[in-house]
Amino acid sequence: MSGVEDPDAGMTREEFSYKVMRGVKARRYDSCSNVSYDAIANGLEFYYLPWDDQYDIERIRDNYIKLESDESFAAGVHYFALHMLDDEENPKYIYSFDFKSASANYADYVEVPHIEDMYFTFGRPYQPYGPIELILPEWPIFLPGPPSLEFGRNFTDEDREMSDVAMGLWANFAKYSDPTPDGHSLPGVNEKWVPYSADDKRIFHIDKESKMKDEFVFHDVSFWYEYDPKVVESATNQCCDCSNDADPVSAAPSLALSLYSTILSVVFYVAVILQ
Numbered sequence: 236m237s238g239v240e241d242p243d244a245g246m247t248r249e250e251f252s253y254k255v256m257r258g259v260k261a262r263r264y265d266s267c268s269n270v271s272y273d274a275i276a277n278g279l280e281f282y283y284l285p286w287d288d289q290y291d292i293e294r295i296r297d298n299y300i301k302l303e304s305d306e307s308f309a310a311g312v313h314y315f316a317l318h319m320l321d322d323e324e325n326p327k328y329i330y331s332f333d334f335k336s337a338s339a340n341y342a343d344y345v346e347v348p349h350i351e352d353m354y355f356t357f358g359r360p361y362q363p364y365g366p367i368e369l370i371l372p373e374w375p376i377f378l379p380g381p382p383s384l385e386f387g388r389n390f391t392d393e394d395r396e397m398s399d400v401a402m403g404l405w406a407n408f409a410k411y412s413d414p415t416p417d418g419h420s421l422p423g424v425n426e427k428w429v430p431y432s433a434d435d436k437r438i439f440h441i442d443k444e445s446k447m448k449d450e451f452v453f454h455d456v457s458f459w460y461e462y463d464p465k466v467v468e469s470a471t472n473q474c475c476d477c478s479n480d481a482d483p484v485s486a487a488p489s490l491a492l493s494l495y496s497t498i499l500s501v502v503f504y505v506a507v508i509l510q
Contacts, residue, residue: 236296238250238253238254238257239254239296242296242342242344243342243343243344244292244293245291245292245293245294245295245296246292246295246296246299247292247295248284248289248290248295250295251280251284251295251298251299252276252280254299255276255279255280255299255302256272256276258279258303259272259275259276259279260272262275262467264467264471265471270470270471271469271470271471272470274466274469274470275463275466275467275470278462278463278466279302279463282458282462283298283299283301283302284298285298293344296344297344300344300346305455305458305459306459307349308349309451309455310455310456310458310459310460311459312329313329313451313453313455313456314456314459314460316329316431317456320431320432320433323432326412326413326430326431327430327431327432328408328414328428328430328431328439329431329438329439330428330438330439330440330441331438331439331440331441331448332347332351332352332355332401332441333347333440333441333442334347334355334397334441334442334443335347336351336390336391336393336394336397337391337393338388338389338390338391338394339351339388340388352401352441354398355394355397355398355400355401355402356398356401356402356405357402358398358402359390359398360390360391360394360395360397360398361395361398393443396422396423397441397443399421399422400421400422400423400424400441400445401441403419403421404421404424404428404441407419413428414428414439415427415428421445423442423443423444423445424445425444425445425446426445426446426447427447428445428447429447436449436451436453437449438450438451
């Protein structure tokens with residue numbers, strides 16, 4: 236984790252502020268005036284710092300990871316789903332891939348990272364070699380790297396079983412418009428994947444024992460799509476009457492959502508072909 240001296244131990248308050256400010260300055264703003272970066276960063280720190288113990292470096296690190304996850308993925312997915320609730324004819328299925336494979340060799344504090352599920356959805360644990368390993372069976376000691384976390388990864392039988400689950404869920408969705416149709420059992424899936432609806436906003440957590448859970452904090456959606464845009468607007472239009480019709484907000488959540496939707500579309504398309 237760049238900018239953090241020892242992420243395994245945690246993250247200091249100063250490192251948290253540095254990471255937040257760097258992210259704030261990396262945003263794209265539509266503004267005709269100077270941007271008050273401090274005002275935007277202060278809003279993020281106020282929402283995500285553990286105020287009951289600002290010296291708990293492990294919680295500060297974990298909260299920063301949550302900030303990144305909420306902004307880039309979680310809040311956007313739920314925001315998109317909430318705006319599709321009026322379409323009752325087409326069921327919406329939302330999931331969280333929670334299986335932390337022993338073969339991944341991630342640091343203890345790292346939860347399941349983005350796109351980790353792609354390894355399992357495309358059956359990578361059944362393939363003896365990855366694309367880099369086919370070219371370089373052993374990574375040359377004179378080169379920095381390796382460039383991929385997959386290099387040298389030894390998938391296990393547990394990984395292959397989870398791959399069966401992931402491929403089965405997507406294939407079922409592509410064929411039946413239902414990831415868990417009656418009469419189609421999958422390892423560890425002992426509960427129906429219920430569509431996302433106004434009455435049931437639980438999401439399906441895919442793991443060794445997959446189940447529906449209600450763990451998302453919808454206040455996070457409000458922060459990123461209601462409060463943060465207002466802070467950004469105030470912080471970017473301070474000295475003049477801007478006539479730009481574009482909303483001066485960060486493009487991160489909406490951009491991530493578009494990428495996320497594109498990835499899902501590709502997965503479902505491939506699942507149809509595999510069938």
